[in-house]
Amino acid sequence: MILKMDAISKSYKDKKALKDFSATLKEGVYGLLGQNGAGKTTLINVITGILNPDGGKVFFNDADVKKMGVGFISKIGYLPQFPQFYKNFEAIEFLRYICAIKDVPEKTGKKRIEELLEMVNLSDAANKKIGAFSGGMRQRLGIAQAMVNDPEILILDEPTAGLDPKERIRFRNIISRFSEDRIVLLATHIVSDVEYIANEVILLQKGILIKQDKPMSLIDEMRGKVWEVKVDTANSQEFLDKYSISNIVFNEGHYALRVVSEQKPAEGASSISPNLEDAFLYHCETGDDK
Amino acid sequence: MKILIYEIRKNFIKPYLFVILCLLTVINTVTIYDYYKENHVFSTEQTNRSIAFWNLYEGKFKGRITNEKINALMEIYTPLYQLCAVERTFSTEYDPETYTGYTFGDYRMLDLGFVRPMEYSYMYRSQALEIADKANENLEFFQSAGNAYQYRRNLKIASLFGGRQITDFYHTEMYENLFRYDFSSFLILLMSILALVPVFVAEKETEMDLILSTSKKGGEETVNAKILSSFLYVIVISVWFYMVDFLAFAYCYGLTGLNNQLYALKDFMLTPLNVKMWGFILLSAAVKIIGLLAVSSIILFLSSIFRRALLPYILSLGTVFLLMLVNEFTKVKFINPIELIANRELFKNTDFINILGFPVHEFIGVILSVMLLTGAFVLATKMISKKTHA
Numbered sequence: 181m182i183l184k185m186d187a188i189s190k191s192y193k194d195k196k197a198l199k200d201f202s203a204t205l206k207e208g209v210y211g212l213l214g215q216n217g218a219g220k221t222t223l224i225n226v227i228t229g230i231l232n233p234d235g236g237k238v239f240f241n242d243a244d245v246k247k248m249g250v251g252f253i254s255k256i257g258y259l260p261q262f263p264q265f266y267k268n269f270e271a272i273e274f275l276r277y278i279c280a281i282k283d284v285p286e287k288t289g290k291k292r293i294e295e296l297l298e299m300v301n302l303s304d305a306a307n308k309k310i311g312a313f314s315g316g317m318r319q320r321l322g323i324a325q326a327m328v329n330d331p332e333i334l335i336l337d338e339p340t341a342g343l344d345p346k347e348r349i350r351f352r353n354i355i356s357r358f359s360e361d362r363i364v365l366l367a368t369h370i371v372s373d374v375e376y377i378a379n380e381v382i383l384l385q386k387g388i389l390i391k392q393d394k395p396m397s398l399i400d401e402m403r404g405k406v407w408e409v410k411v412d413t414a415n416s417q418e419f420l421d422k423y424s425i426s427n428i429v430f431n432e433g434h435y436a437l438r439v440v441s442e443q444k445p446a447e448g449a450s451s452i453s454p455n456l457e458d459a460f461l462y463h464c465e466t467g468d469d470k
Numbered sequence: 471m472k473i474l475i476y477e478i479r480k481n482f483i484k485p486y487l488f489v490i491l492c493l494l495t496v497i498n499t500v501t502i503y504d505y506y507k508e509n510h511v512f513s514t515e516q517t518n519r520s521i522a523f524w525n526l527y528e529g530k531f532k533g534r535i536t537n538e539k540i541n542a543l544m545e546i547y548t549p550l551y552q553l554c555a556v557e558r559t560f561s562t563e564y565d566p567e568t569y570t571g572y573t574f575g576d577y578r579m580l581d582l583g584f585v586r587p588m589e590y591s592y593m594y595r596s597q598a599l600e601i602a603d604k605a606n607e608n609l610e611f612f613q614s615a616g617n618a619y620q621y622r623r624n625l626k627i628a629s630l631f632g633g634r635q636i637t638d639f640y641h642t643e644m645y646e647n648l649f650r651y652d653f654s655s656f657l658i659l660l661m662s663i664l665a666l667v668p669v670f671v672a673e674k675e676t677e678m679d680l681i682l683s684t685s686k687k688g689g690e691e692t693v694n695a696k697i698l699s700s701f702l703y704v705i706v707i708s709v710w711f712y713m714v715d716f717l718a719f720a721y722c723y724g725l726t727g728l729n730n731q732l733y734a735l736k737d738f739m740l741t742p743l744n745v746k747m748w749g750f751i752l753l754s755a756a757v758k759i760i761g762l763l764a765v766s767s768i769i770l771f772l773s774s775i776f777r778r779a780l781l782p783y784i785l786s787l788g789t790v791f792l793l794m795l796v797n798e799f800t801k802v803k804f805i806n807p808i809e810l811i812a813n814r815e816l817f818k819n820t821d822f823i824n825i826l827g828f829p830v831h832e833f834i835g836v837i838l839s840v841m842l843l844t845g846a847f848v849l850a851t852k853m854i855s856k857k858t859h860a
Contacts, residue, residue, distance in 0.1 A: 228684045250686050258684040264676035266480055277480075280472045281685040281692060325681065 188236035197222040198387040209359045211374025212367040214384035220367040257331030259322045267311030282329040296324040315342030334364045375456040390463045402454030407439045409449045477699040494657045506722040522569035550577040591636035598634035623829040636734045640727025648719040654711040655811045663786045670773040693855040704766045712755045742820040761810030764840045767847035774854045804839040
């Protein structure tokens with residue numbers, strides 16, 4: 181199974197949202213990382229066919245998805261960024277509706293709904309109106325609706341927004357299990373969402389593909405580029421202005437700064453183990469304005 | 471079918487719509503009662519005059535017009551006419567020997583309730599024949615002049631009016647007022663705006679349009695189901711309100727003469743329709759619904775082009791008022807759905823339009839033009855939705 185994006189471009193008036201974006205995805209979880217406005221949602225909208233690109237094409241198993249039409253749409257499960265769903269529907273009723281519009285046979289759908297409600301921990305709220313759901317519950321329902329047709333390609337736009345830490349862990353486990361023999365594209369600006377489960381990370385900045393690699397490779401690349409510097413309050417601002425800082429901890433009268441930099445930022449700086457957040461900062465911020 | 475049911479559930483099975491429907495039904499019923507209080511001659515309330523009228527109507531004069539009935543009526547009416555209209559020497563004192571308690575009251579009751587309408591019914595045949603004869607006379611002239619359209623038009627008039635006669639006498643007050651009553655249609659329009667504006671807009675507001683776009687049946691099938699379910703909703707609430715109208719008017723004015731001819735109403739003397747009262751009640755409601763569906767198609771179109779609900783609400787209300795103004799102050803009948811919603815004027819006179827030399831009833835032309843408008847807006851809505859889903 182191969183999903184290939186070939187030189188995708190998309191502009192909104194004068195603003196270029198995607199510039200010659202090309203990437204190839206095979207079975208596995210892909211983390212689409214980028215700052216807000218980097219073009220993640222535009223890319224997803226192009227893949228799902230919601231937007232027509234100005235240039236380039238999307239191929240699924242070498243077939244142009246535009247030509248595949250409904251045949252391609254049937255293979256997709258999609259969770260948009262801020263879904264509200266229908267407040268007057270009960271959760272189970274909503275999933276039945278999704279089964280209907282996705283043309284899932286009734287018997288299969290019934291079984292699938294039961295499994296998914298269990299999976300996203302909403303079995304007890306199955307007959308509750310969506311209007312009475314919390315943000316996290318709605319998000320979990322959104323994840324369930326995206327998986328209802330057992331899609332070959334699952335696309336989730338900011339799926340963990342509103343989830344508490346326990347729910348996030350649960351979500352990661354669901355996605356890891358689901359990704360076997362499937363393509364899962366997970367767009368987020370929260371790096372920890374993808375750090376543990378993504379087979380590959382796609383870094384997007386201002387509509388341009390910066391990097392596509394395994395998380396470990398990206399982390400390895402960062403070795404020798406992440407430093408810890410201890411500074412007092414008076415000097416901290418200088419570092420904040422000059423370097424990309426991925427973390428700040430205030431402890432016993434001084435700041436411990438986690439600095440991402442090619443060069444050793446200060447005499448007393450010590451090299452520390454990098455993580456994916458450092459890589460994200462390095463590629464998406466250092467390369468930009470620092 | 472499943473999608474259609476879900477669209478109905480999604481858009482129209484809402485508690486607030488039900489509450490508003492109940493509220494507007496009560497308002498409509500109260501308005502009909504108020505209207506009746508202002509516009510009645512013989513009420514069903516227990517007043518001396520109405521009791522006297524209904525006793526005479528039910529006991530003596532209702533039904534087939536016969537010489538015996540006419541003679542019996544004239545026997546009572548002539549002396550009263552002499553006293554009240556010619557000599558003007560009637561007593562104004564209460565008189566228990568009279569039907570209504572007063573001599574003049576008896577005269578007015580008989581004059582308005584029996585003599586004039588019965589006279590109209592009795593004379594109608596000759597008036598209709600006169601029209602048919604004139605049309606027949608015109609046939610020869612237009613044939614010799616080679617005017618095929620006018621020839622066909624007169625032929626139609628002759629055939630329409632030739633066989634007309636009113637054989638039965640029934641009290642028609644209920645129908646006269648029912649056919650003048652438009653408030654319920656206005657309430658249906660309000661309910662249509664309220665329920666139809668969210669049909670497309672709500673999908674965008676909730677981002678469900680994105681999920682629909684990536685679903686096999688979320689495109690054309692869903693759009694079709696939305697349009698069809700909206701039309702079904704308008705039909706159901708229209709049938710409900712028009713039924714309430716019928717029952718309320720029947721209760722207030724008294725239900726009688728459903729089988730009488732429409733042209734038994736003086737207002738519809740020249741109607742192009744040879745239908746009975748019950749037939750016109752159904753036909754009028756159906757034509758009103760066609761008009762309401764046209765307005766609905768405009769509302770759906772507005773709903774499909776905006777991403778937020780406020781503007782389509784304002785524009786829908788604005789459109790309805792604009793169409794009402796155009797209907798009130800201009801003579802443009804075609805394309806305006808309000809012409810069908812307040813349709814009594816459309817069916818009062820026999821007018822034709824010339825289509826390729828053939829006379830077509832004007833009301834058919836107006837209905838077709840409004841249906842065409844509906845089709846255009848449905849098509850535009852489908853195209854906009856398709857574009858949004860592309």
